[in-house]
Amino acid sequence: MAKEFKRSDGRKFNELRPMTTRVGVVPNADGSALFAFGNTVAIAAVYGPRKLHPQHMQDPSTGVLRCNYDMLSFSVSDRKKPGPSRRAQEISKVAGWALAPAIDLDAFPNTVIDVQIYILQADSGTRTAGINAASIALAHAGIPMKDLVCSLAVGKLDKDFVTDLTKEEEDFEDGEGATDFAVAKPANSDEFSLLQMDGKIRPEQVNEILKLASEACKEIYEVQKRALKEVVSQE
Amino acid sequence: MRNEINEAHEAVELDSDASVKRRVIVPGEVIITGEDYLPGEGTRRQGENIIATRFGLAEEAGKVVRVISIFGAFVPRRNNVIIGRVVDITYNGWLVDIDAAPQAFLPIEEVPRFINKNEMDQFLAIGDILSAKIWSVKSRGVDLALKGKGLGKLEGGFVFHIIPSRVPRIIGREGSMINLIKDKTRCNITVGQNGWIWIRGPEIEDEIKARKAIEFVADKVFVNGLTEKVEQWFEENE
Amino acid sequence: MEVSNVTREYIAKLFANEKRFDGRKLLEYRPIEISLNVSNKAEGSARVKIGKTDVVVGVKLALGEPYPDSPDEGNLVCTGELLPLASPKFESGPPAFQAIELGRLVDRVIRESGMIELNKLVITHGEKVWTIYIDIYPINDDGNLIDASTMAAVIALKNAQIPELDEKGNPNYELKKKHIPLSKDIVPLSLSFFKLEDAIILDPTREEEEACEARITFGISKWNKQYMLNSCQKIGIETLTQEEIGKMMDIISKNFEELSEKLKKFL
Numbered sequence: 001m002a003k004e005f006k007r008s009d010g011r012k013f014n015e016l017r018p019m020t021t022r023v024g025v026v027p028n029a030d031g032s033a034l035f036a037f038g039n040t041v042a043i044a045a046v047y048g049p050r051k052l053h054p055q056h057m058q059d060p061s062t063g064v065l066r067c068n069y070d071m072l073s074f075s076v077s078d079r080k081k082p083g084p085s086r087r088a089q090e091i092s093k094v095a096g097w098a099l100a101p102a103i104d105l106d107a108f109p110n111t112v113i114d115v116q117i118y119i120l121q122a123d124s125g126t127r128t129a130g131i132n133a134a135s136i137a138l139a140h141a142g143i144p145m146k147d148l149v150c151s152l153a154v155g156k157l158d159k160d161f162v163t164d165l166t167k168e169e170e171d172f173e174d175g176e177g178a179t180d181f182a183v184a185k186p187a188n189s190d191e192f193s194l195l196q197m198d199g200k201i202r203p204e205q206v207n208e209i210l211k212l213a214s215e216a217c218k219e220i221y222e223v224q225k226r227a228l229k230e231v232v233s234q235e
Numbered sequence: 236m237r238n239e240i241n242e243a244h245e246a247v248e249l250d251s252d253a254s255v256k257r258r259v260i261v262p263g264e265v266i267i268t269g270e271d272y273l274p275g276e277g278t279r280r281q282g283e284n285i286i287a288t289r290f291g292l293a294e295e296a297g298k299v300v301r302v303i304s305i306f307g308a309f310v311p312r313r314n315n316v317i318i319g320r321v322v323d324i325t326y327n328g329w330l331v332d333i334d335a336a337p338q339a340f341l342p343i344e345e346v347p348r349f350i351n352k353n354e355m356d357q358f359l360a361i362g363d364i365l366s367a368k369i370w371s372v373k374s375r376g377v378d379l380a381l382k383g384k385g386l387g388k389l390e391g392g393f394v395f396h397i398i399p400s401r402v403p404r405i406i407g408r409e410g411s412m413i414n415l416i417k418d419k420t421r422c423n424i425t426v427g428q429n430g431w432i433w434i435r436g437p438e439i440e441d442e443i444k445a446r447k448a449i450e451f452v453a454d455k456v457f458v459n460g461l462t463e464k465v466e467q468w469f470e471e472n473e
Numbered sequence: 474m475e476v477s478n479v480t481r482e483y484i485a486k487l488f489a490n491e492k493r494f495d496g497r498k499l500l501e502y503r504p505i506e507i508s509l510n511v512s513n514k515a516e517g518s519a520r521v522k523i524g525k526t527d528v529v530v531g532v533k534l535a536l537g538e539p540y541p542d543s544p545d546e547g548n549l550v551c552t553g554e555l556l557p558l559a560s561p562k563f564e565s566g567p568p569a570f571q572a573i574e575l576g577r578l579v580d581r582v583i584r585e586s587g588m589i590e591l592n593k594l595v596i597t598h599g600e601k602v603w604t605i606y607i608d609i610y611p612i613n614d615d616g617n618l619i620d621a622s623t624m625a626a627v628i629a630l631k632n633a634q635i636p637e638l639d640e641k642g643n644p645n646y647e648l649k650k651k652h653i654p655l656s657k658d659i660v661p662l663s664l665s666f667f668k669l670e671d672a673i674i675l676d677p678t679r680e681e682e683e684a685c686e687a688r689i690t691f692g693i694s695k696w697n698k699q700y701m702l703n704s705c706q707k708i709g710i711e712t713l714t715q716e717e718i719g720k721m722m723d724i725i726s727k728n729f730e731e732l733s734e735k736l737k738k739f740l
Contacts, residue, residue, distance in 0.1 A: 025527075025612070025613075026527075026558060026559065026612060026613050027525050027613055027615070028559065028560050028561065028613050028614065028615070029558070029561075030306070030307055030308045031306060031307070032558075039513065041512075043558070043612070044558075045558040045559075047308075047557075047561055048308060048336070049308055049310070049336045050308065050335075050336050050561070051336050051337075051338070052336075060374050068557065068565055070556075072512070072529070072531065072608065072610055073531060073533065073552075073606065073608040074511075074512050074514060074515035074516075074518060074531025074532070074533050074606075074608055075512050075514055075531075076514050077514050077646040078535075078646075079533035079535055079606055079608075082552055082554050082568075082608065102262075104288065108310075108336065109374055110336070110337065110374055110375075111336035111337075112336075114557065116556065116557050116558040118556060118558060118610075120511055120512055120529070121511070121512040121513060121514060122514065139261055139262055139289070139290040140290060140306055141306060141307050141308065142289055142290060142291065142304045142305070142306045142307020142308070142400065143289070143307065144262075144277070144288050144289050145262035145263070145288060145289065145290075146262065146263060146279075146288060147262055147263030148261060148262055148263055186263065187263055188263045224261075225261050225264070228259070228261050228290055229259045229261070232259045232292075232305065232456050232457075233259070319474075320474050320475065320477045322475075332474050332475070334474045360478070362475075362477055362478040362481075363477070363478055363479075364477045364478070364479055364480075389479065390479065391479060391483075392479060392483065393479055393480040393483035393484070394477055394479065394480055395480075395494075395680070396474070431474070439486070439487065439490060439492060443492070443494060443496075446494065
């Protein structure tokens with residue numbers, strides 16, 4: 001594999017786009033954050049633990065994590081009609097599953113923790129930016145968590161592994177085309193809580209690509225940590 | 236389980252002998268390593284490490300390591316004094332919104348004097364505000380009690396909200412901060428652990444000043460020298 | 474927690490004494506912060522913060538058919554969405570009335586003012602026109618969403634550019650040159666007056682808004698150098714007297730001018 005190959009935006013194969021974060025963007029929420037990978041911008045707000053309606057959905061043994069992901073109509077070139085698409089509904093579910101292992105839901109029986117994720121501007125990696133924003137927002141909200149959750153898309157352009165694909169890279173068609181592997185994991189664990197893949201990848205390549213993802217997650221963790229600590233130092 | 240107010244009082248001033256100086260910590264981070272430390276609130280033990288399980292200020296007192304929350308929703312605990320708003324009247328009590336996940340209920344037996352079941356709304360009507368103590372926290376909800384000085388319906392004045400985890404520094408060590416604010420503004424103030432605060436004073440100017448002073452304190456995360464800062468604030472806002 | 478009886482009475486007392494918790498006058502707006510380019514995928518976008526109220530609005534253009542009764546005009550579609558993100562009171566699901574009203578009110582202010590020259594958005598008469606989509610998203614609701622939303626919509630429109638059409642007549646969203654055809658001097662705004670007992674106020678915080686009994690929103694702009702009301706909607710059960718409405722009419726032009734000043738450099 002040619003590790004020296006350059007990408008159209010000049011990044012190295014394992015270089016992430018510049019990350020931007022801001023905590024507390026929604027004052028009404030218990031916790032909130034903005035997270036961006038380059039031009040992909042996500043905001044997340046957390047409300048909870050709070051009452052879960054209707055009552056029959058309450059679980060006396062554990063709290064419920066309710067995750068809602070959607071894109072603003074003008075976040076994409078072809079306007080997206082308001083209202084959740086099937087894609088958004090699927091991402092809502094997998095994002096919830098990505099975050100849940102890190103949260104001590106047992107501590108809040110009969111309640112709900114609502115996580116709202118919205119994409120302001122899309123340039124691929126929207127679910128991963130969303131999960132990163134949600135993770136910061138959950139911590140900001142004081143929710144007991146085992147760890148922060150880090151997420152990114154790793155992939156392959158023809159035969160070359162890359163991290164954090166842009167939309168342009170997602171549309172790559174030469175050779176084996178583009179493979180997109182979205183992953184998430186609690187920062188200090190080696191277990192993955194999100195695994196979604198589209199493209200062409202040989203089984204024996206999976207190990208290496210996941211290792212690449214784990215390395216990149218460390219960088220994301222540092223950015224998330226710094227964002228949270230900076231909230232407090234604004235005195 | 237120790238009363239949360241007392242816990243917070245001890246935490247108000249920086250203890251220079253502590254092995255863990257007050258510092259901001261995120262979930263999953265190692266606070267300190269050592270077999271003889273005990274994992275307190277907001278932490279867990281993993282091997283030799285004490286690890287944070289929530290975002291906040293990590294600190295240690297007497298070998299107990301804990302993380303004090305600085306943001307987040309209110310989680311009701313027994314003995315908390317709270318301020319709530321009546322949302323409904325049932326045949327045997329009042330349903331009260333305490334701005335938390337579980338529903339709260341004040342049984343009619345809690346009222347010190349006799350209340351006719353037909354006249355319940357004359358004691359507490361929908362939309363009325365009361366201060367009460369949390370008597371029990373069960374899976375189906377929270378039971379309230381009026382056993383305690385000054386608890387009951389709050390008349391006049393107004394209520395407003397601050398982040399619940401800031402309540403301990405609003406009260407201060409043995410009430411020093413809230414008493415300072417009460418003195419300077421001549422106001423009656425009741426502080427609910429759920430972040431709701433009631434103020435009633437002699438003049439509008441005093442009541443508004445008391446709210447602003449409380450919001451000034453609540454905004455700060457670190458509490459070093461907070462009393463001096465507040466006294467200065469009052470001087471500047473004569 | 475919903476507003477309590479004592480707090481509502483207290484706020485009424487404050488207003489009767491011409492006071493507010495944050496020290497503002499009754500007809501004074503909170504500090505306003507404006508920024509552009511919320512999304513580089515929008516043809517135009519803006520973010521307006523009034524105090525802690527925070528609204529983003531994006532403008533998108535797409536080709537469509539004109540309405541049968543206006544074959545020589547482009548279309549305007551204005552939609553409001555109350556994302557559950559913005560307030561503990563907003564819920565997921567089909568749009569609540571408040572969301573529908575938000576979209577419709579902003580639509581009427583802009584449409585009736587004549588700000589957009591819809592007749593210049595025709596590509597083929599009776600067949601192909603531009604449709605302008607204005608999508609409104611509150612990010613944080615601390616009261617007075619309507620005024621903030623209208624302001625953001627107007628600024629987004631003023632800064633929006635039309636995609637060029639390629640040889641096949643399809644929009645190229647990567648290539649935008651011309652601005653949307655707008656009447657140069659028409660800059661409409663919403664001014665929402667709120668009433669609590671005998672007091673009339675502007676720009677309530679969420680706390681104040683929950684205590685108020687009625688709201689009336691006026692769309693207003695300047696046309697031929699004269700102030701023109703373009704739309705009006707009263708909501709709530711409480712009534713307004715002619716005297717109260719008269720008071721509003723006495724002050725609305727001045728307040729409109731003051732508010733317009735804050736947008737000047739973004740137009």
